[in-house]
Amino acid sequence: MDTELEAFKEINLSEYAAAEGYELDRKASSRNSAVMRRGEGDKIIVARGEDGHWIYCAVHDARDPGGSIIDFVMHRERCSLGRTRQILRSWTGGTRHSVRPHPDLFARTLEPVTRDRSRVVFALARMKPLAFHRYLEMERRIPRALLQDPRFAGTIRIDARSNVVFPHADRDGPCGYEMRNAGFRGFSPGGTKGLWFSAARKGDTVLVIAESGIDALSYAALHPESAARYASTGGAMNPGQPALIRAAVAKMAEGARIIAATDNDQAGRDLAEEIEAAAREAGRSDLAFIRDLPPGEGQDWNDVLRAQVPSPSPAP
Numbered sequence: 194m195d196t197e198l199e200a201f202k203e204i205n206l207s208e209y210a211a212a213e214g215y216e217l218d219r220k221a222s223s224r225n226s227a228v229m230r231r232g233e234g235d236k237i238i239v240a241r242g243e244d245g246h247w248i249y250c251a252v253h254d255a256r257d258p259g260g261s262i263i264d265f266v267m268h269r270e271r272c273s274l275g276r277t278r279q280i281l282r283s284w285t286g287g288t289r290h291s292v293r294p295h296p297d298l299f300a301r302t303l304e305p306v307t308r309d310r311s312r313v314v315f316a317l318a319r320m321k322p323l324a325f326h327r328y329l330e331m332e333r334r335i336p337r338a339l340l341q342d343p344r345f346a347g348t349i350r351i352d353a354r355s356n357v358v359f360p361h362a363d364r365d366g367p368c369g370y371e372m373r374n375a376g377f378r379g380f381s382p383g384g385t386k387g388l389w390f391s392a393a394r395k396g397d398t399v400l401v402i403a404e405s406g407i408d409a410l411s412y413a414a415l416h417p418e419s420a421a422r423y424a425s426t427g428g429a430m431n432p433g434q435p436a437l438i439r440a441a442v443a444k445m446a447e448g449a450r451i452i453a454a455t456d457n458d459q460a461g462r463d464l465a466e467e468i469e470a471a472a473r474e475a476g477r478s479d480l481a482f483i484r485d486l487p488p489g490e491g492q493d494w495n496d497v498l499r500a501q502v503p504s505p506s507p508a509p
Contacts, residue, residue, distance in 0.1 A: 198263060199246075201281045206247035206262045207239045207303070209284065211294035213269070223366030226314045227300035238318045241305045250315040259315065304365060309383030314367050316381070317360050320350035326357055328375050333495055334502040335410050344391050344413070344422075349406065359406030359425060363387035363437060371406050371427050380427060388437045391423040396446050402438065402468050403454045403494065404428055404461065411494040412454045412485075415501070429464060435471035442475040450481045456493040457486040 207217065207227045214231045221228040227239040236252040249265055251257035257268050266277045306314070324346075329335040339345060350358040352372070359371040361384070369384025380386070389406050391413075399421035403409040409423040424441060426434055442451055453468040455461035465484045472482055487497045 197278065197285075200285050201263055201278075202246035202261045204247065204262050204281065204284045205299070205301070206249055206265060207299040208294060208301075209262060210237060210239065210249075210265070211299035216298050217300055222300065223362075225304040225306045225310070225365050226367070227303060228318075229299070236318075238315060239300065239303070240311050240314055241303045242311065243305050243307055245305060247303075248311065250318060252318045306365075310365075310368060313369055313381055313384045316352075317350065317358075317367050317370060320352050320358055322347045323349040323351045323357060326351065326355075328373070329357060329407070329410075331504065332375060333407055333411070334414075334499045334504070335407070336414055336502075339410060339414055345410070346392075348389070348391050357406075359389040359427075361385075361387040361389050361425075361427060363433060364440070369427075371425065373405075373407060386427045386431050386434060388434065388441065389425040389427065390441075393422045393444075394420070396420065397422045398446050398449045399452065400424065400441060400445055400449060401452045401454050402426065404456055404464060405493075408454065408456075408494045411498040414498055415494065426464065426468075429460065430467055435467070435474070438468060438471040439475040442472045442477060442480065445477070445480065447479050448481075450483055452483045452485050454485050454494055456491075457489060458491050461486065461493070 207229065210229050211217070215229040215237065218228040218230055225240060228236065229239060230236050234253050237249050238252065239247060239249045241247050247262055248260060250259035258264060262281065263277055266280055267274065270276065270280065323340065325337045325340055329340065330337055340349065350360060352358050356372040356374045356377065360367055361369045361371065368387045369381045371389060372379045397420050399418050401409060401412055401421055402424045403412055404426060405428070406425045409425050413423055451472045453465040455465040469482050469484065487494055
């Protein structure tokens with residue numbers, strides 16, 4: 194093992210990037226990933242692995258393979274490994290580069306992440322926001338106007354295979370994502386379920402929790418509500434999701450309604466019971482808890498939507 198190269202990988206890559214002109218986007222960052230931007234289109238995601246090494250991925254530069262700070266320097270400086278050693282030596286051994294970026298421009302520390310979580314974070318960063326999708330509009334009858342509504346704009350993504358992606362997050366940030374397309378349903382390899390969320394606005398008075406992102410969109414189309422935010426569990430809950438529901442319920446405005454909009458089958462009814470139990474554990478006696486099931490046995494909310502909305506004409 195080259196001990197010098199290993200030491201380089203422990204340099205705060207976020208701080209180094211800030212010294213090179215990148216700035217931290219605090220709103221888009223989380224406890225374990227830092228979003229940094231330079232200029233109009235240069236965007237990177239910085240994280241730390243379980244071994245403490247700092248890593249990154251370039252969002253818009255397909256030529257940049259990402260990796261450690263060594264890869265970062267070599268790609269941007271177009272230099273050899275020897276020259277990279279010279280550059281990074283001023284950041285190790287108790288010394289610091291002469292150009293110290295302002296602390297507001299970088300993440301001073303990040304919680305280490307597993308390899309699987311870092312893959313999720315980096316994969317999501319490379320996906321584009323979804324504005325419309327033939328599968329959602331033609332097969333699932335989700336109106337394009339709803340997808341482009343500020344409540345949902347930017348909360349759904351599309352991957353390189355044109356799958357619809359609903360990103361999940363837990364208290365530590367992105368942790369997995371639902372994937373849907375014609376004849377395909379999946380969850381991110383190595384990812385774990387948190388909750389997918391629509392945009393939230395101060396003063397929202399309704400929280401709708403559905404089994405899937407498509408069911409949440411379907412419920413929104415069927416029950417328009419300007420003050421509602423939406424969430425998805427991605428199916429049956431894991432042990433960590435009740436705490437996320439409690440946290441979401443605790444943030445709701447006084448007198449809000451919590452709606453469990455699950456499928457009308459035994460699994461859906463069981464999930465609705467779990468959602469309500471978790472919501473009540475938030476200790477908000479001022480809130481109303483409602484279980485809203487589709488009218489027909491075995492139906493989900495997208496079944497209801499498709500039964501009511503005729504197939505649209507193909508989009509241009």
